[in-house]
Amino acid sequence: MGEEPLYLEPRLEEPLRSLLESPGLLHTLTNALGSPLNVLLPDRIAANVERFRSVYRAHHLSGQVWFAHKASGSRALLRRLAATDAGVDVASLTELQHALGAGFTPDRIVATGPKNPPFLWLAARTSVTVAVDSRAELEHLVSLVRGHALSRARILLRLSGFESTGVRVLSRRSRFGSPVANVGPLLDEVERYGDAVELVGVAYHLDTTGLDEKAVALEGCLRVLEECRGRGLRPAAVDVGGGFGVSYVDEREQWERYTTALTDAVLGTRPPLTWGGHGYGLRNEGGTLRGTLGLYPAHRPVAGAGYLDELLSRPAASFGGRPLAALLLEHLYDLHAEPGRALVDQCGVTVAKVLEVRADDAGAQLLVRLAAKADDVALEDHGVLVDPVVVPRDPAGGRAGDGPVAVHLAGSLCLETDLITRRTVFLPRRPEPGDLLAFANTAGYCMDFRATRAQQQPAARKVAAWQEGGSWQWCLDDEYWPTVPVGGTQ
Amino acid sequence: MAMVSGRRVLADRTRGGNAVRYDSITEAIGNTPLVRIDPAVHGLEHIDLYAKLELFNPFGSVKDRAAWNMARPHLAAAVEHGSTVVELSSGNTAKALAVLAGMHGLRFKSVTNRMRVPEIKDLLLLLGAEIEELPGQSECLDPAATDDPLTLFHRTLSEPGGDYLHTDQYFNPHNVEAHLTGTGPEIVKDLDGRAPDWFVAGVGTAGSSTGIARALRETDPAVRVLGLVAAKSDFIPGIRTIDEVHEVGLFDPGTYDAIEAVSADEAIEGMLTLNRRCGILAGPTGGAAYQGAVRRLGALDAELTERQSAVFVVCDRVESYIGYVRERRPDLFGRPPRRNSPADLSDAEVRAAPAIGVADAQAWIATGRPLVVDLRSTFAYAALHIDGSVNIVDEVFEELLRGGLPFSRSRPVLLACPVGEKSARYAALLTRMGHPEVRSLTGGIVAWRDAGAPLVRD
Ligand SMILES: Cc1ncc(COP(=O)(O)O)c(C=O)c1O
Numbered sequence: 001m002g003e004e005p006l007y008l009e010p011r012l013e014e015p016l017r018s019l020l021e022s023p024g025l026l027h028t029l030t031n032a033l034g035s036p037l038n039v040l041l042p043d044r045i046a047a048n049v050e051r052f053r054s055v056y057r058a059h060h061l062s063g064q065v066w067f068a069h070k071a072s073g074s075r076a077l078l079r080r081l082a083a084t085d086a087g088v089d090v091a092s093l094t095e096l097q098h099a100l101g102a103g104f105t106p107d108r109i110v111a112t113g114p115k116n117p118p119f120l121w122l123a124a125r126t127s128v129t130v131a132v133d134s135r136a137e138l139e140h141l142v143s144l145v146r147g148h149a150l151s152r153a154r155i156l157l158r159l160s161g162f163e164s165t166g167v168r169v170l171s172r173r174s175r176f177g178s179p180v181a182n183v184g185p186l187l188d189e190v191e192r193y194g195d196a197v198e199l200v201g202v203a204y205h206l207d208t209t210g211l212d213e214k215a216v217a218l219e220g221c222l223r224v225l226e227e228c229r230g231r232g233l234r235p236a237a238v239d240v241g242g243g244f245g246v247s248y249v250d251e252r253e254q255w256e257r258y259t260t261a262l263t264d265a266v267l268g269t270r271p272p273l274t275w276g277g278h279g280y281g282l283r284n285e286g287g288t289l290r291g292t293l294g295l296y297p298a299h300r301p302v303a304g305a306g307y308l309d310e311l312l313s314r315p316a317a318s319f320g321g322r323p324l325a326a327l328l329l330e331h332l333y334d335l336h337a338e339p340g341r342a343l344v345d346q347c348g349v350t351v352a353k354v355l356e357v358r359a360d361d362a363g364a365q366l367l368v369r370l371a372a373k374a375d376d377v378a379l380e381d382h383g384v385l386v387d388p389v390v391v392p393r394d395p396a397g398g399r400a401g402d403g404p405v406a407v408h409l410a411g412s413l414c415l416e417t418d419l420i421t422r423r424t425v426f427l428p429r430r431p432e433p434g435d436l437l438a439f440a441n442t443a444g445y446c447m448d449f450r451a452t453r454a455q456q457q458p459a460a461r462k463v464a465a466w467q468e469g470g471s472w473q474w475c476l477d478d479e480y481w482p483t484v485p486v487g488g489t490q
Numbered sequence: 491m492a493m494v495s496g497r498r499v500l501a502d503r504t505r506g507g508n509a510v511r512y513d514s515i516t517e518a519i520g521n522t523p524l525v526r527i528d529p530a531v532h533g534l535e536h537i538d539l540y541a542k543l544e545l546f547n548p549f550g551s552v553k554d555r556a557a558w559n560m561a562r563p564h565l566a567a568a569v570e571h572g573s574t575v576v577e578l579s580s581g582n583t584a585k586a587l588a589v590l591a592g593m594h595g596l597r598f599k600s601v602t603n604r605m606r607v608p609e610i611k612d613l614l615l616l617l618g619a620e621i622e623e624l625p626g627q628s629e630c631l632d633p634a635a636t637d638d639p640l641t642l643f644h645r646t647l648s649e650p651g652g653d654y655l656h657t658d659q660y661f662n663p664h665n666v667e668a669h670l671t672g673t674g675p676e677i678v679k680d681l682d683g684r685a686p687d688w689f690v691a692g693v694g695t696a697g698s699s700t701g702i703a704r705a706l707r708e709t710d711p712a713v714r715v716l717g718l719v720a721a722k723s724d725f726i727p728g729i730r731t732i733d734e735v736h737e738v739g740l741f742d743p744g745t746y747d748a749i750e751a752v753s754a755d756e757a758i759e760g761m762l763t764l765n766r767r768c769g770i771l772a773g774p775t776g777g778a779a780y781q782g783a784v785r786r787l788g789a790l791d792a793e794l795t796e797r798q799s800a801v802f803v804v805c806d807r808v809e810s811y812i813g814y815v816r817e818r819r820p821d822l823f824g825r826p827p828r829r830n831s832p833a834d835l836s837d838a839e840v841r842a843a844p845a846i847g848v849a850d851a852q853a854w855i856a857t858g859r860p861l862v863v864d865l866r867s868t869f870a871y872a873a874l875h876i877d878g879s880v881n882i883v884d885e886v887f888e889e890l891l892r893g894g895l896p897f898s899r900s901r902p903v904l905l906a907c908p909v910g911e912k913s914a915r916y917a918a919l920l921t922r923m924g925h926p927e928v929r930s931l932t933g934g935i936v937a938w939r940d941a942g943a944p945l946v947r948d
């Protein structure tokens with residue numbers, strides 16, 4: 001290989017790191033259960049909850065951490081979470097049923113997103129908190145409560161369209177939530193429907209990595225809560241939604257070197273780094289770089305609980321520059337957060353078997369065909385670029401010509417577009433048929449969110465794995481309960 | 491230099507030259523001094539190093555020239571249509587355009603990815619600019635989406651009904667021209683008709699470096715040009731990083747003999763040298779240019795046998811970057827310790843602070859009539875508080891105590907904060923200052939509420 005390899009090595013923390021250092025187990029599992037295979041690490045989700053909790057404690061805030069269920073359909077993760085003190089945010093009827101069945105009591109469930117009638121009915125019937133998405137949904141909920149003689153529903157009002165003072169902080173338009181500019185009439189209704197609903201707080205969720213936008217929204221929520229109190233309502237909480245992010249690539253330098261090289265490749269000053277010269281949103285117009293890099297910032301210095309901490313530490317201009325956390329505390333509000341991706345950080349891996357390795361026509365790069373479809377490993381679909389880890393079939397077997405290789409990773413469909421990634425991936429050594437490629441950190445959105453059964457290929461099986469007395473144990477995802485591990489509460 | 495009704499106005503300050511009386515502030519743009527840096531400071535033995543002091547421009551920076559040159563041809567039409575001037579800028583170009591727009595009765599809107607220097611943001615608002623910050627990247631990314639913020643920005647510009655004067659500094663040849671006909675020839679003139687051997691500048695829009703380099707090469711094609719950018723993960727306000735520079739339409743790699751990266755630390759170090767030792771109140775990019783020049787030239791100096799000269803550009807002044815520098819170099823702002831500060835209490839003192847639980851506090855308020863001081867923000871206090879309490883926000887309280895005890899010793903005091911942590915500190919401090927009867931409300935207002943004790947709103 002003529003050029004310096006451009007690695008994007010994954011950030012691996014325990015217990016994911018140990019799992020990837022157990023090739024015997026991973027090969028046994030894929031031999032038995034097929035490729036691709038998703039392995040979940042339920043104990044890690046509990047550790048992640050604790051990280052969020054410690055940020056709450058540092059700011060003396062109370063309130064709930066709700067796991068945004070949509071990020072992962074794993075039963076093991078949800079059941080393990082049920083054994084902690086966290087809550088769950090459900091966005092569909094099935095997710096609500098799953099949460100109830102996993103052991104979450106209604107006080108630990110919040111229903112978010114736009115809701116269809118059965119979802120809204122089951123939420124009201126079981127007295128879970130409902131984050132009301134629109135005025136129409138509020139009216140619908142009220143009619144369900146009155147019509148079915150249900151008990152008063154606890155509601156959060158999801159708001160959107162927050163405006164800042166001074167500098168205008170622009171946000172992408174959201175299809176969800178009620179515009180904060182019209183909150184007056186909405187609160188009139190809440191007061192009018194006092195027999196059917198009880199306002200417990202307000203909520204937002206912004207799909208952005210921008211802290212400034214979220215700070216503007218949180219500050220806006222505080223102002224709305226004051227208006228509620230002024231009306232004699234007794235709201236107690238702000239729900240700041242999700243979007244805390246995950247850092248996938250371990251080293252900043254690798255990410256920076258890679259993106260610089262990608263820029264150079266698009267400008268033609270170095271050989272292409274992608275299949276067919278794809279630019280991930282960048283293009284070359286007469287020597288000037290145009291477009292925007294459509295990639296998730298794969299290395300993030302601040303993500304997850306640390307990101308929440310930064311948000312809470314931001315000053316609120318309309319409240320005399322006090323930090324947001326201090327304002328929440330002083331106003332006696334609870335803080336709710338709905339991390340999805342961030343709460344399943346390091347909680348899973350997708351492994352796929354190498355079927356074939358061959359030189360491409362030019363002979364410079366290798367084509368590696370995997371027993372998995374692109375939608376089974378949806379990292380690229382979410383704009384996440386990160387290297388797989390090679391798990392050799394024969395760890396002891398040294399071989400000739402060891403050294404870095406540049407490869408393209410193809411899926412198992414007979415479709416030109418079925419590429420696991422359009423990126424040229426650099427691996428520390430040539431993989432061989434029978435080896436596994438392990439795609440780390442896929443539990444959030446990249447396992448089951450987009451997986452299909454195209455060409456009647458089966459969807460990946462899921463297993464849960466944990467360590468007990470120094471060795472790995474596993475069971476099917478469906479079979480996992482917090483009582484299964486010997487160390488668990490039996 | 492400015493051309494005013496066909497008459498050349500030279501503000502040749504350094505040589506005590508021509509007219510310095512103007513009819514408009516815009517005539518004061520350009521003709522900035524070229525100042526030699528004392529060799530005892532830079533230590534180069536064979537090279538004369540000069541600073542082109544663009545900080546002398548009336549709105550404060552090198553961008554005054556570009557802003558004026560880009561806007562001037564379109565101002566009359568803009569006034570006629572009542573257009574809004576818009577630019578993608580988070581700094582000096584915005585500042586200059588805000589002033590120019592204001593002088594012509596036009597609105598100015600600055601759109602930016604991140605307005606990261608708070609002093610500049612506030613100054614722009616003060617000058618009447620509107621600032622719009624573009625949204626951050628989507629967290630749940632759809633790689634096929636085409637609605638990236640910059641595309642949206644350009645779409646708004648072309649929307650029907652919108653009337654904009656978009657100066658487009660990253661692509662506008664008038665940006666380069668301002669320096670090709672102004673800054674560059676001024677340097678040659680001040681060097682007695684010769685171009686320097688080296689020219690060093692930070693690269694933002696590349697306008698100044700491209701224009702100056704071209705002018706210098708017209709005099710002497712052998713001029714070597716060093717462009718400086720920020721290291722990739724670093725931030726030096728006003729110049730781009732090594733990747734971002736490729737997004738600039740005016741940027742042509744052929745302009746530069748070398749492009750080198752400077753770290754924020756180096757930029758600040760260079761800035762301090764200029765500020766403290768040369769009397770040049772340069773901002774960080776001036777410091778970056780100085781540091782980059784000395785780093786590069788220092789490597790060559792020993793091998794030189796003949797004298798050479800080098801010019802670097804000082805783009806703007808230090809004052810707007812105090813916050814930026816404080817964040818990176820808090821050591822420069824070390825303040826003397828203060829009297830009566832809660833920060834210098836020992837943990838033991840805080841633990842021993844007199845405290846009282848909610849139930850006892852309620853009884854005490856009824857019988858002992860202590861002054862109840864609520865240390866939370868005015869907003870939280872206004873929303874809900876203990877009946878009869880006084881609100882003194884913690885920051886104000888801290889200031890107050892520096893001068894001594896603000897209460898009579900005969901008046902008992904109950905301090906309340908959100909969870910009883912701050913109030914314990916202040917109770918310990920007041921005790922240390924000699925107050926005989928001060929208590930902290932254990933668990934704070936949160937505990938008070940949780941106990942069901944009454945909170946009121948006035
Ligand atoms: C209402 C709501 N909350 C939370 C989340 C979770 O976001 P993330 O996985 O980025 O934390 C989402 C994601 O779409 C959402 O819509």
Ligand SMILES: Cc1ncc(COP(=O)(O)O)c(C=O)c1O
Pocket residue numbers: 551552553581582583692693694695696697698699727728729773775776805806
């Ligand atoms: C402080 C500062 N330094 C340097 C520059 C770079 O100048 P140019 O845009 O001409 O490359 C700028 C431009 O914005 C600036 O604001």
